[in-house]
Amino acid sequence: MGPVLAGVLQLLALIAALALAYKPLGTYMAKVYSSDQHWRVEKWIYKGIGANPDTEMRWPAYLRGVLAFSAVGVLFLYLLMRLQGVLPGSLGFSSIDPDQAFNTAVSFVTNTNWQSYYGEQAMGHVVQTAGLAVQNFVSAAVGIAVAVALVRGFARSRTGELGNFWSDLVRGVIRILVPVAFVAAIVLVACGVIQNFSGIHEVGQFMGGQQQWNGGAVASQEAIKELGTNGGGYFNANSAHPFENPTPFSNLFEIFLILVIPFSLTRTFGLMVGSVKQGYAILATMATIWLGFTALMMWTEFAHHGPALQIAGGAYEGKEVRFGVGGSSIFAVATTLTSTGAVDSFHSSFTGLGGGITMLGMMLGEIAPGGTGSGLYGMLIMAIIAVFIAGLMVGRTPEYLGKKIGTREIKLAACYILITPALVLVLAAIAMALPTPANSMTNSGAHGFSEILYAYTSAANNNGSAFAGLNADTQWFNTTLGIAMLLGRFLPMIFVLALAGSLAGQQPVPVTAGTLRTEKPLFTGLLVGAILIITGLTYFPALALGPLAEGLAS
Secondary structure: OOHHHHHHHHHHHHHHHHHHHHHHHHHHHHHHHHOOOOOHHHHHHHHHHOOOOOOOOEHHHHHHHHHHHHHHHHHHHHHHHHOHHHOOOOOOOOOOOHHHHHHHHHHHHOOOOOOOOOHHHHOOHHHHHHHHHHHHHHHHHHHHHHHHHHHHHHHOOOOOEOOOHHHHHHHHHHHHHHHHHHHHHHHHHHHOOOOOOOOEEEEEEEOOEEEEEEOOOHHHHHHHHHHOOOOOOOOOOHHHOOOOOOOHHHHHHHHHHHHHHHHHHHHHHHHHOOOHHHHHHHHHHHHHHHHHHHHHHHHHHHOOOOHHHHHHOOOOOOOOOOOHHHHHHHHHHHHHOOOOOOOOOOHHHOOHHHHHHHHHHHHOOOOOOOOOOHHHHHHHHHHHHHHHHHHHHHOOOOEEOOEEOOHHHHHHHHHHHHHHHHHHHHHHHHHHHOHHHHOOOOOOHHHHHHHHHHHHHHHHOOOOOOOOOOOOOOHHHHHHHHHHHHHHHHHHHHHHHHHHHHHHOOOOOOOOOOOOOOOOHHHHHHHHHHHHHHHHHHHHHHHHHOHHHHHHHO
């Protein structure tokens, strides 16, 4: 079997698995967030935190819950890492430096999981399990909760109430993420992923010295790392490490975990707004972009110039040979079109155009299918923009799902789509203009610029992957990337929740002959075009200086 055929068959198997999970998981999640019943364990949690899960919240109260919970998470994780040196189960590792502790705490609370450290050489069992793994669950649940609040904004009328944040948070963890991650962890253990609390031990000679490995609760963290589109690796090599991702089957299963909730949330959306067809339209948009990017990535990595690459059958530099070019390409697209950031190969070693595809996937806003929750609300924001553009073309007040898109709504949507490009481009420009940050680049020229552009794109879009070669463990990058992660996560949430409150307060507009049918293929095409054009106009100059210049020169 040739490498191209193997890659195509993996893609087809992945599509089949996602199709089988789409309806049951999407329906189940809709029931979770529509139920008025509380499980006993959930009642214990509400009692412990002093929350009343039956109290409806308007958008400012919902936002305060999101920000307060996240702030406590940052503080707790920061203190845990600063105190690691005196904690049991630290494996002898010292406490984390203040700037790196800040960066890592912000990273995991914002669902970014950017890592400027070697996981197996810096974090002990307590920080990994009680700190990082816990945030993998709750940060993903926060994203889903905000998405559900926006969906309720479309579904409800003449009320400003969006549900209860604490109820949405707890249900997301207890009813969705924990049970699915538990089953996924068992599958990964069966595939060979390790799950233990062993210490550091010698495994033999390597390049004239002793090689050391430490164990850990890897399978359980790997499961939620992918399922919650988190991405932080237990080991520095992330999903290229055989302890995290040992076989081609585990590789495909991890890609499935990355995509299954974001895609299935489109059915949850359709059921909650009372029109499954609307969910299918959003799904079709996500799937079109994802398949297009995957096909383009596989083409750039298989169809290449140069006799050495042709003899090898693909651009194998930086790829994990266990998974091949096809498996690595599918993983790279999945992880950058979502907010995952996990890697099974080094994106810096992809072809120039291939590296640009991973960057562009993040620049789209990670909406195809995007992160857990963040992908859905990002795509719905783009749907509002597309409806507004259609309204301008025909001279009619835009409407989406029976709600008028007026001045307030379009201003909030515009602020949403502008915040991350502003963070990326401004911070990247400052870093290139100053003398010190540029010293962290391993490469010069277009590829060196791509390292910095990729870093800020990854941070501001809460992805977490990196172009290998950039030394990001400096005070400048730890601080500025941390700020980009915070602003890139919570400023958009402010606009999303404000928009949800505005929509929920409206009275539905009746459908007329002039209403744009947003469940039809025409709207899907319009939405895809709006996404690509808006992103292209925003980022094209920066991409032209980095990956495009490198790709055209090779």
